Amino acid sequence: MPEGMWTEPAPWIKFLRKNIWWIGGTLLVLMITSMRFFLVRRPPPPPIIGEVPAFTLVDHEGETFTRDDLLEEDKVWVVGFVFTSCPSTCPAVSRAMVLFQEQVAASKLEDHIELITVTVDPETDTPEVLKGYAEKIGADTRNWRFLTGDSDAIEGFVVDGFKLAVGEKQAIEGAPGVYDIAHSIKLALVDRFGNVRGYYSIDDEGMAELYHRSLRVMRIREEGE
Structure with a gap:
């Protein structure tokens, strides 16, 4: 291909560009959900009376x-x-x-x-x-x-x-x-x-x-x- 000629990006790059905000939002939700699993704290058992x-x-x-x-x-x-x-x-x-x-x-x-x-x-x-x-x-x-x-x-x-x-x-x-x-x-x-x-x-x-x-x-x- 002659020098300087524009090359069309790969289909997956075009998809990322078109859906970047949707993909980013989905990843953020998944990350928060995963963090909640690890951060959740079970309440202590009732005390011995x-x-x-x-x-x-x-x-x-x-x-x-x-x-x-x-x-x-x-x-x-x-x-x-x-x-x-x-x-x-x-x-x-x-x-x-x-x-x-x-x-x-x-x-x-x-x-x-x-x-x-x-x-x-x-x-x-x-x-x-x-x-x-x-x-x-x-x-x-x-x-x-x-x-x-x-x-x-x-x-x-x-x-x-x-x-x-x-x-x-x-x-x-x-x-x-x-x-x-x-x-x-x-x-x-x-x-x-x-x-x-x-x-x-x-x-x-x-x-x-x-x-x-x-x-x-x-x-x-x-x-x-």
């Missing part, structure tokens, strides 16, 4: 259940407190736990999160009664235990272990044979090492927080983290 002590209780199948059994499962635990003849708050607690279990199942986390319901009326709530209660509320007992025991064991578990008060049986005026027992309606979150990580209300906001905190605690692999 207590520890579940040694206990020996009995589940709805009549099988002994202890703290060692809990730890051997290597799961996160959500614990609620009810009694089966409760005329006031307990149905709401159990309903919230059923919905939570359904959420866990939908997320395919049944192998990582377990539920426990503990009665505060062990004199009435035998394993047989608890089994019937579990069926009544629609609980999936493959990853949900209902626990009872003698009065001292229950008191030790609830009061000494979870630092929650349990009242005496109080007859309800105008309702013969019906009584109430004051107790916490919050759900406790326990990590795989038996540490209590928090208490959560059973309203929508509290249950959403419990679910996300459960996921965070589920990732903990070292005791004391």
